[in-house]
Amino acid sequence: MTKRWIILTGTALSLSLAACGTPGEASGGGDDGGSEDPFQVGLVYSKSGPLAPYGAQYKAAFDVGLDYATDGTGEVDGREIEISEKDDAGDPSKAVSAATTLIGQGSDIIAGSTSSGVALQVAPLAKDNETLFISGPAATDGVTGLNEYTFRSGRQTYQDVATAGTMLGDVDGKKVTVLAQDSAFGTANIDAVKGVLGEKGAEVTAIEAPAAAKDFTPFATKIKSQSPDLLFVAWAGENATSMWGTLSQQGVFDTTKVVTGLDIKATHSLFGEAGTKIDFLSHFFKGAADNEAYTALSSGLEENGEEVDLFSNDGFVAAQMIVQALKEGEGDTNAMIDALEGWTFEGPKGEMEIRAEDHAVLQPMFTVSLEKDGEEFVPVLGETVDPADVAPPVSEFE
Template identity: 55%
Template sequence: MSGSATSRRALLAGWVVTAVAVAAAGCGSPQEAANGDDDASAPLNVGVVYSQSGPLASYGQQYVEGFKAGLAYATGGTGKIGERAVNVSYADDAGDPVKAVAAAKDLIGKGYKVLAGSTASGVALQVAPLAASNKVLFVSGPAATDAITGVNRYTFRSGRQSYQDVQTAKAYLGSGRKVLVLAPDSAFGRSNVDAVTAVIGGAGASVTSIAVPATATDFTPFAGQVKAARPDLVFVAWAGATASALWQSLDQQGVLSSTTVVTGLDIRAAWPVFGKAGAKLHLLAHYFDGAVDNDAVRALRQAVPGGRTDLFHPDGFAAAQMIVHALQAGGSDVEKMVTALEGYGFDSVKGRLTVRAQDHALLQPMFQAKLTGSGAATSATVVATVAPDDAAPPVAAMKG
């Protein structure tokens, strides 16, 4: 879950590829032969290791739906680059870094040179060094930890990072100076604490945090701690099935009525869990259906079940676009793939995305939003859009 004047000026998330016959955008001609010097007839294998099951399975499902749609979009519905088929193998990590590493090692052992996925931050942080040590391309997915940016030259990301979330939230602080971060005791949570400290603390605010065990189900004690701290702004970073209980506790303890509470907008199915809290929240959004309208969005809607896009569909869609571009440039030559992605700009579901060459951060627009209605009728609207440069994290030193 991810500045004031800046944001306001900008006005402000198998093997079979389903073919969606739409024009490719931002990836070059899908019929161009790859520039690699390997067998021109051999398939190009891509391994996707993600949360098919586990606590973030709903996120993983959206990611994969987006990936399949993006692959069809980027290849003009052929599933090929030139005459070479793009074969995708999917593996479930269940949100467990140990399982993710085992699956990634298995794919690498089979000769796969391109990996994607990583729904969870803790998973991405374990797969990234594996990619570097084996010199394979890794495009991380919804994992938001800032530590992925600049972790090594073989690792990229197709989603946003925590710093971009916090930049989007910064405008809500106003003249306040006391900020509290409520987040899980995990890589994701720590990434948010670090980002708030860097972005908002760096602007002069005092930042403290409360780390909640990721397995917690009773949030009353933590809500009480928040209320007692009397912050000017509470930044809540939370994801998963226990979100409803968290918001209920914060509302019951009077936190939402006593201070400004900012959080990220989760997947659509989770909106009703805000309950009465929804209208009281100041929301930052990676993406939601209706936030933008362009060719990529329309293609994605045609491909996903029910025709309604959601939070992490863009991450999968962009990953496929990036991988197709890399394969077009490199074939099976990973070094050429990496070079092709550095500085790559393309039009995707969220709008214009750019891979920053120095550290592989993915520069992208972000959104401020509000919720109206209740239950199944809850809807989101854009309050403002933060331009990619205004949400951009500082350049990170490439570690390897």
């Protein structure tokens, strides 16, 4: 249920753009009356493609966040923020092409990557053209510390896995089993658990099952034979309900703590009756926090017929970061970087900090349970995990 952790790989494309003007300088206006010209911001995200639901949540919350951060004006110091959108459909090559066009047209900032593969391709482009880039829901750890021009508005995989680890307390010497698909998606999650919990002393083993498996009984039996203290499940697909049902029927929940990531609301029913037995880690969900920014996000989305979901925070925070960068840096790339590095602010999740050393976003994370409410499963907050307890190690800029 953690499709958002899929890390796509590819050769980074490095393109230089003569049309962008002098690197590091504001590109929004000319010599005459430049201070009155709009700031140009390009959003390149998944309006279509497999991650379109994530992209839609990001964009809806971005609009609300921009309204909140500019006090309803859509302006910074009297200058309009002009947003240009392009759909990458989750395709890195389309994203690079779109970002290339937007930078050439004078965008001061590029934001919005929904897919990890997209973020990893756009970031080198931003560096080559000295353009500020704020990645969105893309969770790959590789974005953090990639280069000084690249930021992110959401969490990263390390924080997800570290949140799972908090459910065990001290993981040193504990047995952790990962049940994952035998695919790149599964491998990425296995590596993440080994890299985070294994480094903290946990004994991590992996059980890989075919992505199209129909009978999960052998895998449930193997899990029980290992008697892990924690079972971390990384699964996405139409057979997820069958997989969870088998784990429940075979008594896995009776012998170990079972943890997975809570995906978007539309997927909650896929857990079936096993949903109430699972311990979930969560980046964000409806009801996760109670502060001014969350209230503004929730009410703003409701006015537009939307509701808070997994990636709403990422869109809202991206807008906050863009306004902060433009307000302090006035479109000058180096000044905008300085404005964001070390910045602390209140986002919908709570207190946020952009770590100056590598641009990781230090933020609260959550543990969650699902409760049955009629025909629906409703997330209920367990613990709010302190940012320091799930902070990723510092990554040096490349």
